[in-house]
Amino acid sequence: MxxxxxxxxxxxxxxxxxxxxxxxxxxxxxxxxxxxDVAGDPLKSLLEKRIRLAKSGIEETPEGKVFLTxxxxxxxxVITGAVHISQALAPMGQLLGYDVTIVDPRTAxxxxxxxxxxxxxxxxxxxxxxxxxxxxxxxxxxxxxDPKIDDPGLTVALKSDCFYIxxxxxxxTHARRVERLKAERGFTDNDIxxxxxxxxxxxxxxxxxxxxxxxxxxxTQRLREEPA
Amino acid sequence: xxxxxxxxxxxxxxxxxxxxxxxxxxxxxxxxxxPRPVGSNLVIDNEGNFLGSVSGGCVEGxxxxxxxxxxxxxxxxTLEFGVADExxxxxxxxxxxxxxxxxxxxx
Numbered sequence: 001m002x003x004x005x006x007x008x009x010x011x012x013x014x015x016x017x018x019x020x021x022x023x024x025x026x027x028x029x030x031x032x033x034x035x036x037d038v039a040g041d042p043l044k045s046l047l048e049k050r051i052r053l054a055k056s057g058i059e060e061t062p063e064g065k066v067f068l069t070x071x072x073x074x075x076x077x078v079i080t081g082a083v084h085i086s087q088a089l090a091p092m093g094q095l096l097g098y099d100v101t102i103v104d105p106r107t108a109x110x111x112x113x114x115x116x117x118x119x120x121x122x123x124x125x126x127x128x129x130x131x132x133x134x135x136x137x138x139x140x141x142x143x144x145x146d147p148k149i150d151d152p153g154l155t156v157a158l159k160s161d162c163f164y165i166x167x168x169x170x171x172x173t174h175a176r177r178v179e180r181l182k183a184e185r186g187f188t189d190n191d192i193x194x195x196x197x198x199x200x201x202x203x204x205x206x207x208x209x210x211x212x213x214x215x216x217x218x219x220t221q222r223l224r225e226e227p228a
Numbered sequence: 229x230x231x232x233x234x235x236x237x238x239x240x241x242x243x244x245x246x247x248x249x250x251x252x253x254x255x256x257x258x259x260x261x262x263p264r265p266v267g268s269n270l271v272i273d274n275e276g277n278f279l280g281s282v283s284g285g286c287v288e289g290x291x292x293x294x295x296x297x298x299x300x301x302x303x304x305x306t307l308e309f310g311v312a313d314e315x316x317x318x319x320x321x322x323x324x325x326x327x328x329x330x331x332x333x334x335x
Contacts, residue, residue, distance in 0.1 A: 001240075001252055001332055001333075001334050001335075002334075002335060003241070003244055003245075003334060003335065006237065006240055006241050006244070006252075006334060007241055009237060010237055010238050010241050013237070023330070023332075025256075025306075025330075028304050028332070055266070055267075056256075056265075056266045056267030057256075057257075057266050057267075058256060058257055067254070067256045067330060069254060069267055070267065
């Protein structure tokens with residue numbers, strides 16, 4: 001590997017951007033493809049799929065047998081609401097390799113006793129989230145039921161290119177939320193369409209832990225499935 | 229795991245910039261129950277120092293020896309380890325796993 005390829009690889013990874021190193025197995029020829037350059041690459045569809053699945057491996061291609069080393073940032077799960085569902089969702093997220101952060105300004109909720117192994121920030125979402133960094137490899141989930149807390153969080157998420165946004169609440173609650181987000185924060189129907197609500201896969205979840213399963217299932221689907 | 233891989237590639241860059249001879253080993257194929265996934269890295273310098281893992285400790289010794297050759301010759305090598313390989317058997321790849329490792333010089 002050339003040092004300049006290695007240097008770029010490390011820069012891209014530090015910036016939390018996906019990158020693939022393509023190594024020809026016969027000639028040893030090597031090139032680096034940044035996520036931003038995948039669309040113009042001859043191996044476009046192959047690289048897209050590999051990045052989506054975060055999977056390195058060997059492929060037969062028109063340019064010969066190549067090894068694709070795929071580097072994808074580890075995903076983040078950001079939750080507003082240090083609530084009951086979060087107590088189940090946070091460890092599930094960690095189990096799946098997510099870097100989990102919970103934001104809730106209510107200090108009685110956001111206590112270390114309730115979340116011993118999770119990063120909990122007792123602060124308003126609009127204050128806390130810029131530092132947490134909602135990027136493409138982030139799933140954002142709003143769980144408080146309280147517009148004062150969820151709305152500013154959703155606002156940050158909708159302005160980012162995060163891969164998943166979900167918000168807890170009944171259809172009625174969501175309809176009111178949509179109205180607020182449009183009237184007070186200027187979002188369009190297109191923006192709003194990114195929010196998964198009712199949140200989670202429809203598996204008949206009842207308990208907080210089951211709802212967490214439905215949510216983490218939906219997040220996994222969005223992360224791995226080919227976009228329609 | 230990702231964080232550790234990151235450190236390994238950063239180490240490869242830093243070692244090279246510090247003037248050391250450096251090779252990078254990458255798991256490119258696995259069969260059966262291999263201990264480390266495809267894409268796992270091991271970085272090796274010309275004195276045999278190494279960081280990372282391609283097999284959870286089973287075949288690192290052999291990879292390091294080959295890597296020192298690769299640093300000297302500059303020619304990449306593909307190594308294969310499996311149950312039929314005596315070294316791998318002795319050190320624990322007896323679970324039916326088989327791995328192929330690509331070793332290249334950083335230059």
